[in-house]
Amino acid sequence: METSSEHSSGEPHSRVESDVGTKKRRVSDLPANGIAVADGSIQQTGEVKLDNPSPIENEVLRDYQGAIAPAVNASFAESVIEPTLVLFEVHVPPSVMIDGVHSQHFFGTGVIIYHSQDMGLVAVDRNTVAISASDVMLSFAAFPIEIPGEVVFLHPVHNYALIAYDPSALGAAGSSMVRAAELLPEPALRRGDSVYLVGLSRSLQATSRKSIVTNPFAALNIGSADCPRYRATNMEVIELDTDFGSTFSGVLTDEHGRVQAIWGSFSTQLKYGFSTSEDHQFVRGIPIYTISQVLDKIVNGANGPPLLINGVRRPMPLVRIMEVELYPTLLSKARSFGLSDNWVQALVKKDPIRRQVLRVKGCLAGSKAENLLEQGDMVLAVNKEPVTCFRDIENACQALDKISDNEGKLSMTIFRQGREIDLVVGTDVRDGNGTTRVINWCGCIVQDPHPAVRALGFLPEEGHGVYVARWCHGSPVHRYGLYALQWIVEINGRPTPHLDAFIDVTKELGHGEFARVRTVHLNGKPRVLTLKQDLHYWPTWELRFDPNTAMWIRQTIKALD
Incomplete structure (x- = not known):
């Protein structure tokens, strides 16, 4: 399966590295017959769940506790944190390599941030768990067991994901040894610490x-x-x-x-x-x-849509962000661009260490800030308070959630082309689910454009809800040249502005029927091509995540009778 816009014979890059003694698990692909598959539970653990440890389990526990005694030269910090660490083995099925994910296999280390009788949560970077449609296996440093994990939150901006596991799968012995780490968000680290x-x-x-x-x-x-x-x-x-x-x-x-x-x-x-x-x-x-x-919101009750985790429906947090990519510029540079001495002094007083101002690199296409902020704008203040770092913007966005009658807008002061301008800029609310719906048609995977695509700053005016993320070798789209990195905006003269309209059009096409497809590439160039549908080998199907059941459900839309 490929993502390039042209034919390529190269294999996808993989992060799997040779490692003597590394245990590799084969994770099966999604079924082809429309059967629902539990997210993260394709591999079943063979552990027996025990409410009370048996004599044999007690003996294993004693032996393992002795085996993991701290090394002679281990630091105190290492001995404290080791029982909270988890090794990740992540597999992305080939049929759901969405959002531009660049490999099928990932490995990494996470840390347990919450552990109770009902739920455990592990934090890990998003280069280990990139998308929600992943098979995640967790191996615990505190106890020799491997269990499946479930992706429950992908932060839309920051590089981390939260993975849930079922503590009962650890058994009584494992649950007694696994624990959550103590988090220390304040004070922030300083240079030289x-x-x-x-x-x-x-x-x-x-x-x-x-x-x-x-x-x-x-x-x-x-x-x-x-x-x-x-x-x-x-x-x-x-x-x-x-x-x-x-x-x-x-x-x-x-x-x-x-x-x-x-x-x-x-x-x-x-x-x-x-x-x-x-x-x-x-x-x-x-x-x-x-x-x-985010952890506090999950544990204490968030304001977002509920998600079934270990049989319990839990409200998940929503993240309010300003969908604008920013970058810092030194105040010495900003002064040469015409920023006044008063603002330079105000920003230095606000943050004497950073001595910087934030500038706009670009707005995400389709965001509420898209037509208001321009590339090169300097963000001086939000709600009359000077801002100097990304966290200042985040705090201002989060403060909007505490005001019941707000419209989700920030009053901003910017510097543009030698002039100070006051603007009211809207913010966007995003969940942590990632992409939850994909369609396979004629061998290409289509989805809503994910944030990395929107960050390029362009969406077709004709419709931008059907983005080609992948294509398969030997498929009709491969044979006729419908590759990835483009939008399908029209089929047989009928617009396809979103996935529902795309399904309505494609399900009327029969086996062996030709379809005239109009596309728009990421670079904005339009194209028209014709392809022949093959429902015998390449049926049309949809894969959708249901938060009420925590299941990925595959449904056949059109197949050969």
Whole structure:
């Protein structure tokens, strides 16, 4: 299955690395007969659930407790945090490689942030769990067991995901040893602070080292990939003087083992010349405060739509954001662009360390800020309060949720082409579900355009609800040249502005019937082609996530009778 807009024989990039002794699990693809599949539960654990540990289980527990005794040279922070660490093994079925995900297999380390009798939650970076349609297996450092996990929250901006597991699957012995980490969102890390970087190897052995924070608020600048996929934006991350390389993830703790950040993996793409690019990854610290805020909303009751987790319907949080990509500029540069001394002094007084101003890189297409903010605008203040960092914008957006009669708009002061301008800019509310609906037609996977596509700043005026994310070798779309990275805006003269309209049109097409398809590419170029439908080998089907049952349900729309 490919994402390129032209024929390619190269295999998709994979993060699977050779590792002697690494256990590999084959995760089956989604069924082809319309049977519902539980999200994250394709692989069933073979553990017997015991309310009370048996004598045999007690013996195993005693043996394992002795086997995981802290190493002689292990730090106190490592011994405290090790029982909270989890090794992830993630598989993305080939039929649902959506949102531009660049590989089928991912590995990484997460940390348990909540553990009770009813629910456990693990935080991990989004370069390990990229999309919700993933098969997730969790291996615990505290107890030798592997159980499935369920993706319950994907933050739309920050690079982390929350994965739920069923504590009863651990058994009585496992539940007694597994615990949640203590989170320390405040005070924020500062330059020169000492932290402990702790993570897991593929053999579930804890590894740690003491490091020094060199930059606690390094602004990310990740460019768009050739095939748009999730990338972290509007984030300040933590940099250390020493780490374990670009493939090692884990947590940053203080000397008492309290988690101050997760050491997460970020996906990027390095480009060489005009036609060559290569996928890469790097690791940075993600401050724990943003994870702690979402966790509090899940545990104490959020204001979003409910999601079934371990048989219990729980309201999930909604995230209010301003869908604008920002980047910092030094005040010395801003002064040369004409920013007044009064504003320079006000911003320095607000934040004497950063000494920066935020500028607009671009607005997401279809956002409420799209026609108001322009590239190059300097954001000086929100609600008359000076802003100097991404967190200031986030706090202003979250404050809107506490006002019952607000319209979700921010009063902003910007600097544009030598003039100060006051604007009222709308914000957008997003959930943490990610893409929850895809359709396979003639061998191509279509979906709503995900945020990475909208971040390019363009959506076709004719309709933008049917975006081609993938195509399959040997399919009709491959044979006739309907590749990825474009929108289907019309079939046989009938508009397809959204997925429902697309289904209404395609289900009327018979086997062997030709269809005239009009498309618009990411670069804005229109195209018309004709393809022949083959319902014998390539039936039309839909895959949709149902939050009421926590199931991915596959339904055949059109097949050969």
